[in-house]
Amino acid sequence: MATKAYAALLRAINVGGSVRVKKVPMARLRPLIEGLGHGDVRTYLQSGNATFTSDHGDEETLAAELSAAIEKEFGFPVEVIVRDHAYLKSVLDACPFPAASLEGKQLHVTYFSECIGPERFAAIDPAAFAPEEFRLGERELYLYVPDGLGRSKLAVALARPALNKGLIATSRNWNTVVKLVEMTGA
Structure with a gap:
């Protein structure tokens, strides 16, 4: 190998x-x-x-x-x-938000231990959390929080145990996402 x-x-x-x-x-x-x-x-x-x-x-x-x-x-x-x-590079490249124009604290990626589907998050009404937004990838979730994660009501809703049952989930801000791609690409 x-x-x-x-x-x-x-x-x-x-x-x-x-x-x-x-x-x-x-x-x-x-x-x-x-x-x-x-x-x-x-x-x-x-x-x-x-x-x-x-x-x-x-x-x-x-x-x-x-x-x-x-x-x-x-x-x-x-x-x-x-x-x-x-x-890691594919997650960076597939970001559905304009990462280059945002501060690192405004954009986060939650990595999951396995594939996730939209049905897991179907109970969340995106309009109720605007302007905060999330988008699903295959084993990741992108989260845009204009006022930062600490003030995010959407982040709290997404972290509910019922939504993440049976999964390991851990989040990183965009600066860390980028840095990990750089560190593993050298």
């Missing part, structure tokens, strides 16, 4: 709020990923973004191995999504 570049997206680590913070220092995450046999390991920000190269495994296997290693090392479970460079 040829060596491919991947991004690992860790869900809900190193963030505050009303839940107990799951601390995963990036300085400890890098050697953990290297210990799994992967190369060129780099991290981006403190919110659970790592890139690496590997010549073994598929996205789901790599995610499961990394999740198990994190739980063993840190003592708590962390959901992980792994995506290769080609997928």
